[in-house]
Amino acid sequence: MLNSEAERHPFLQGLSKHRGAPPTVIVIFGASGDLTARKLVPAIYNLCLDNLLPPNFFLIGYGRKDVSDAAFREGITKSVQTHSRRELNADIWERVKNSAVYHRGDYDDDSAYKGLSARIDTIEKDLGRDVQALFYISTPPSVFKPILENLGASRLARRHQNSPCASRVVIEKPFGSDFDSARELNQVITEQFEEKQVYRIDHYLGKETVQDLLVQRFANSIFEPLWNRRYVECVQITVAEDLGVGSRGSYYEQSGATRDMIQNHTMQLLSLTAMEPPVSLDPEAIRDEKVKLLKAIQPLNPNERDGDVVRAQYDEGLIGGKKVPGYKQEEGVAADSGTETYAALRLSINNWRWAGVPFYMRSGKRMARRVSEIAIQFKRPPGILFGDAERFDLASNTMVIQIQPDEGTTLLLNSKIPGLETRTQPVKMHFRYRTTYGSNTPEAYERLILDAMIGDSTLFIRGDETEASWRLITPVLEHWQSLGPRGMGSYVAGSWGPLASEQLLWRNRHEWRRAGP
Numbered sequence: 001m002l003n004s005e006a007e008r009h010p011f012l013q014g015l016s017k018h019r020g021a022p023p024t025v026i027v028i029f030g031a032s033g034d035l036t037a038r039k040l041v042p043a044i045y046n047l048c049l050d051n052l053l054p055p056n057f058f059l060i061g062y063g064r065k066d067v068s069d070a071a072f073r074e075g076i077t078k079s080v081q082t083h084s085r086r087e088l089n090a091d092i093w094e095r096v097k098n099s100a101v102y103h104r105g106d107y108d109d110d111s112a113y114k115g116l117s118a119r120i121d122t123i124e125k126d127l128g129r130d131v132q133a134l135f136y137i138s139t140p141p142s143v144f145k146p147i148l149e150n151l152g153a154s155r156l157a158r159r160h161q162n163s164p165c166a167s168r169v170v171i172e173k174p175f176g177s178d179f180d181s182a183r184e185l186n187q188v189i190t191e192q193f194e195e196k197q198v199y200r201i202d203h204y205l206g207k208e209t210v211q212d213l214l215v216q217r218f219a220n221s222i223f224e225p226l227w228n229r230r231y232v233e234c235v236q237i238t239v240a241e242d243l244g245v246g247s248r249g250s251y252y253e254q255s256g257a258t259r260d261m262i263q264n265h266t267m268q269l270l271s272l273t274a275m276e277p278p279v280s281l282d283p284e285a286i287r288d289e290k291v292k293l294l295k296a297i298q299p300l301n302p303n304e305r306d307g308d309v310v311r312a313q314y315d316e317g318l319i320g321g322k323k324v325p326g327y328k329q330e331e332g333v334a335a336d337s338g339t340e341t342y343a344a345l346r347l348s349i350n351n352w353r354w355a356g357v358p359f360y361m362r363s364g365k366r367m368a369r370r371v372s373e374i375a376i377q378f379k380r381p382p383g384i385l386f387g388d389a390e391r392f393d394l395a396s397n398t399m400v401i402q403i404q405p406d407e408g409t410t411l412l413l414n415s416k417i418p419g420l421e422t423r424t425q426p427v428k429m430h431f432r433y434r435t436t437y438g439s440n441t442p443e444a445y446e447r448l449i450l451d452a453m454i455g456d457s458t459l460f461i462r463g464d465e466t467e468a469s470w471r472l473i474t475p476v477l478e479h480w481q482s483l484g485p486r487g488m489g490s491y492v493a494g495s496w497g498p499l500a501s502e503q504l505l506w507r508n509r510h511e512w513r514r515a516g517p
């Protein structure tokens with residue numbers, strides 16, 4: 001039953017190359033953490049269920065706590081039960097579970113890395129074959145550097161170099177906290193690894209709809225002729241969440257919406273939406289185009305009154321009819337916090353295709369609802385036939401690529417309302433993933449872990465890409481840092497953000513669309 005379901009699922013068709021990974025050991029640093037439990041282990045389970053793990057697969061959890069192998073196995077099984085998109089099939093899970101061991105060590109203790117190296121050697125000896133090691137760094141960023149340095153010093157980074165079993169390293173976000181720290185982290189990485197061994201994660205790139213963006217743009221001939229300043233009025237990218245900061249208050253205080261979401265996830269959406277067609281689907285060809293695009297963005301004016309950016313914090317309000325506290329009342333948040341939970345930006349891309357077309361981006365916590373979308377708003381048609389200047393009510397054609405939830409694409413068109421009078425009304429044409437492909441699509445982390453195992457870096461970020469994005473954002477962050485909480489806007493939890501964000505668009509005679517299908 002599972003096999004036939006697996007064979008039928010469109011995700012699995014054409015994935016034969018993914019079945020070719022060599023024997024692999026994944027070492028997760030930070031194995032007792034939230035991400036490991038909620039995303040990484042369930043992703044590994046679902047890959048196992050779809051028979052996409054290499055036949056010889058091993059899991060090592062690395063952490064500072066004292067945990068027995070049995071307790072580790074129990075913990076990962078619980079995380080599958082709690083967080084997997086598909087139910088636990090104990091027989092299939094046995095395969096991974098029985099291979100899983102826990103390795104205790106501090107992140108800066110060289111003897112722990114020697115021990116880790118010895119464990120991997122033993123796996124190889126028992127197997128009688130080389131094994132590729134995939135090091136997944138899922139710790140807070142403060143320990144990225146010691147882990148990378150110790151992987152280098154212990155020569156774990158250089159195992160089977162230049163062979164199909166060469167080591168790889170996956171690095172979680174945030175990738176630095178500004179331009180300088182991102183550059184420094186890149187330097188640490190390149191001292192220990194070659195770029196082809198490095199997989200910087202932005203899990204938005206693993207989302208099916210984000211990958212589909214390239215297909216929608218470049219596998220259809222009707223959009224490309226319109227995808228430029230002659231036809232596009234503006235582009236609006238919304239990544240809104242209804243959740244607050246939850247238990248991550250102390251992390252979020254150091255981060256804020258701009259570092260947490262804008263610099264990475266929304267910038268990736270922007271790059272894929274606006275970049276030129278790559279010469280091929282080769283990872284480097286796509287990343288080259290993304291970097292070119294990021295470099296063409298005009299520096300941002302951080303000024304509050306007439307600038308390109310808006311920041312705000314949520315006050316208490318209602319979400320789903322329930323009262324929720326304001327940001328400053330959240331656990332781990334300072335009473336005088338100067339951290340933004342909402343940011344909106346107006347970007348200008350100085351290239352031939354986009355000159356004069358504003359790109360608006362916004363992201364926030366505790367907004368009216370969870371929705372991520374890219375809306376391409378086309379220029380309005382002349383109103384000469386269907387109304388005079390006062391009654392001109394034709395809507396702009398808009399193509400909305402709905403990243404989540406209810407993934408799909410909607411095209412907004414004008415149509416004639418049936419009747420004797422000629423009156424128009426905007427109508428929607430929908431393509432929904434759910435109805436076309438079924439609802440149980442793979443999670444981003446499944447795709448990304450799979451790609452890292454087989455060495456496909458297309459959906460990962462290159463070093464210069466992170467730097468280009470930070471170069472743009474850092475002056476804004478520095479400006480806000482110098483102001484502290486002064487000038488911070490506010491919005492009611494459960495709303496669409498502060499008034500200043502609306503005003504940002506009004507200056508160009510635009511307005512935010514009500515996001516959603």
Ligand code: NDP
Nearest residue numbers: 030032033034035036063064065138139140141172173174
């Ligand atoms: P956690 O805070 O849960 O930390 C993971 C593990 O790292 C902990 O279980 C702990 O393991 C170890 N650790 C925690 N704090 C420290 C410290 N100060 N010094 C050394 N080790 C520490 O992180 P998450 O699992 O939430 O996130 C891991 C990474 O993934 C982070 O970089 C995060 O930004 C990123 N990320 C997380 C997301 C999420 O939803 N959680 C989403 C996207 C990215 P032990 O004590 O056993 O050593």
Ligand code: BG6
Nearest residue numbers: 173203241243260261265372404
């Ligand atoms: C993470 C952020 O990168 O993305 C979180 O750190 C955020 O704050 C999350 O909630 C959103 O991811 P998704 O996939 O739920 O949109």
